[in-house]
């Protein structure tokens with residue numbers, strides 16, 4: 658019987674039979690882990706708060722043949738401010754979904770863990786939840802190696818601070834009018850570029866002090882949606898390709 662301890666954020670908690678729940682966790686040292694919490698959905702269970710999504714929890718896990726299981730757990734931070742506000746809850750759900758969708762088991766990344774926990778703490782009480790979410794998305798893509806190129810045209814290297822500059826997910830950043838392909842690209846003003854750079858490089862404590870127009874907020878929302886979607890699809894295409902490859906080579910590659 659092998660036991661191990663982790664401090665992890667609960668990304669997801671799915672109902673199973675007999676009041677059991679399957680948890681997806683993200684831990685600093687171990688990265689993404691899936692584990693079953695037996696009896697956690699019972700109204701009397703002491704595990705309930707500690708295994709709900711967004712909770713930062715201390716776990717004692719037991720290794721299993723297929724799934725590990727929760728032997729003990731204790732909630733360290735359960736974020737009541739997020740749970741009492743529908744917007745905060747929706748945004749926190751988006752944050753945990755992105756970490757789940759863009760990371761794989763067995764690939765720990767301590768910086769992603771720190772960003773995740775820090776963002777949940779910001780969502781617990783920060784004023785500007787929308788900018789907090791953009792901050793998280795930009796830092797996450799940067800940590801995953803997809804830092805968007807905002808210094809010029811990502812295609813030709815030319816000047817991109819043109820009022821007609823656009824953001825292209827496929828090019829990985831801004832594109833000048835000459836390199837623009839039109840389809841799937843989003844207008845990106847100078848203000849939007851400046852705010853994205855601030856969110857990437859400034860201390861997150863300054864988020865509440867940044868003033869951003871509604872039009873720039875809308876641009877950033879579209880840009881990040883396209884960019885994240887593009888990487889999600891690319892990731893699922895490569896997973897599909899790997900699965901096909903294994904199917905052709907049953908002994909593995």
Ligand SMILES: [Zn+2]
Nearest residue numbers: 810813833836
């Ligand atoms: Zn160009």
